[in-house]
Amino acid sequence: MDVFDKCTMNMGPLGRYADQSEGYFMFPKLEGEIGNRMIFKGKERLVWSLNNYLGLANHPEVRKADAEAAAKYGMAYPMGARMMSGQTDYHEQLERELAAYVGREAAYLLNYGYQGMVSIINALVDRKDVIVYDSEAHACIIDGMRLHFGKRFVYPHNNIENLELQLRRAKKLTEQTGGGILVITEGVYGMSGDLGKLLDIVALKEKFNFRLLVDDAHGFGTMGPTGGGTDEFYGVQDKVDLFFGTFAKSMAGIGGFIAGDKQVIKYLMYNMRSQIFAKSLPMPMVIGALKRLEILRNEPQHRENLWKIVHALQDGLKAKGLDIGKTESPVTPVMLSGGVGEATQITYDLRENYNIFCSIVGYPVVPKGVILLRLIPTAMHTMEDVEYTINAFAEIKEKLEQKKYTEEMADISE
Numbered sequence: 001m002d003v004f005d006k007c008t009m010n011m012g013p014l015g016r017y018a019d020q021s022e023g024y025f026m027f028p029k030l031e032g033e034i035g036n037r038m039i040f041k042g043k044e045r046l047v048w049s050l051n052n053y054l055g056l057a058n059h060p061e062v063r064k065a066d067a068e069a070a071a072k073y074g075m076a077y078p079m080g081a082r083m084m085s086g087q088t089d090y091h092e093q094l095e096r097e098l099a100a101y102v103g104r105e106a107a108y109l110l111n112y113g114y115q116g117m118v119s120i121i122n123a124l125v126d127r128k129d130v131i132v133y134d135s136e137a138h139a140c141i142i143d144g145m146r147l148h149f150g151k152r153f154v155y156p157h158n159n160i161e162n163l164e165l166q167l168r169r170a171k172k173l174t175e176q177t178g179g180g181i182l183v184i185t186e187g188v189y190g191m192s193g194d195l196g197k198l199l200d201i202v203a204l205k206e207k208f209n210f211r212l213l214v215d216d217a218h219g220f221g222t223m224g225p226t227g228g229g230t231d232e233f234y235g236v237q238d239k240v241d242l243f244f245g246t247f248a249k250s251m252a253g254i255g256g257f258i259a260g261d262k263q264v265i266k267y268l269m270y271n272m273r274s275q276i277f278a279k280s281l282p283m284p285m286v287i288g289a290l291k292r293l294e295i296l297r298n299e300p301q302h303r304e305n306l307w308k309i310v311h312a313l314q315d316g317l318k319a320k321g322l323d324i325g326k327t328e329s330p331v332t333p334v335m336l337s338g339g340v341g342e343a344t345q346i347t348y349d350l351r352e353n354y355n356i357f358c359s360i361v362g363y364p365v366v367p368k369g370v371i372l373l374r375l376i377p378t379a380m381h382t383m384e385d386v387e388y389t390i391n392a393f394a395e396i397k398e399k400l401e402q403k404k405y406t407e408e409m410a411d412i413s414e
């Protein structure tokens, strides 16, 4: 058997649809300035699929800071990993400012949130320790856990009763091994938009001795009175031991950070393999992130605009009888029932006949028979965009009920 055989025989759960979907449903190209309207297949569409929550991707000051830093430093500087030759005052300044913004003693930058998370988990636990995690954890958490030699116990999504059960198991085991317990949840769940039950989780700290790591990729910049994150929203920043944020969403950039107590961050700085053995974030990203953070602190109007759009969109969809699940964040899922074929036809209809571009999420990310169309409102959207979209979705729902979409995959050949 050739290891490459699978490349033709088994393309994997997503790759199996490559022939019918590439370039349209998967790997689509959105062109033009990042915003609420972009070009897809040569036509302008109303876009609801970018995590540019606060609209910073094209904020003039952000663009200026990025361009000036690129002109001054190029994309190469600093060369090498932080530990070896890639350290600068700006990297340290950004870390201090991020820590202050999320109410922690210290922070450390991550080249990509994903790789950072893998190494945070890998560095924190050894074979004596137990990880307890939510069943809907992001792929980067799952990959981090794949490096863990000890036990890991999963609890059904946001099921606190079951979490307690898993903690009891973990306690019993660690009493034998002499290890500790790490609980991992997300702040905002990126597909369904519901929040990790941080209040209930931190309350369990009274009964069990564990450390809590929160991945708040979607909550950083959007949730809480100052955008500090989901733990700020719940008022439990002091109970969340490690706060993870990415620059890929509200900050409209690349990279991320981990924040917590000084000594823990110092430990991570010396032990996260994906950071020690990889090149430092380039200067335009760091200087650009400082500018973005300044805007997050000083221009609350972007967050206010975002939430105005979020409320109007979610209230309007609900009023038309659409199922948006349990979202409490800007992430707005619209749940419909049907198979993969119907899902592609609905998405095709939305894109071609309504000029609405949103993401489609199917099995295996959601259960079989569920179609999840995910809308990401941003500060760039308008009330007209919202109204138009609500009406379009109401029509889609009606057409689905009248069986106007068939089980066949949409034909995207033209």
Ligand SMILES: Cc1ncc(COP(=O)(O)O)c(C=O)c1O
Pocket (backbone or CB within 6 Å): 112, 113, 114, 115, 117, 138, 140, 186, 190, 215, 217, 218, 246, 247, 248, 254, 255, 256
């Ligand atoms: C919940 C969650 N965690 C982590 C990441 C990874 O972050 P990054 O894009 O910075 O690698 C993402 C996606 O961006 C995410 O949605």
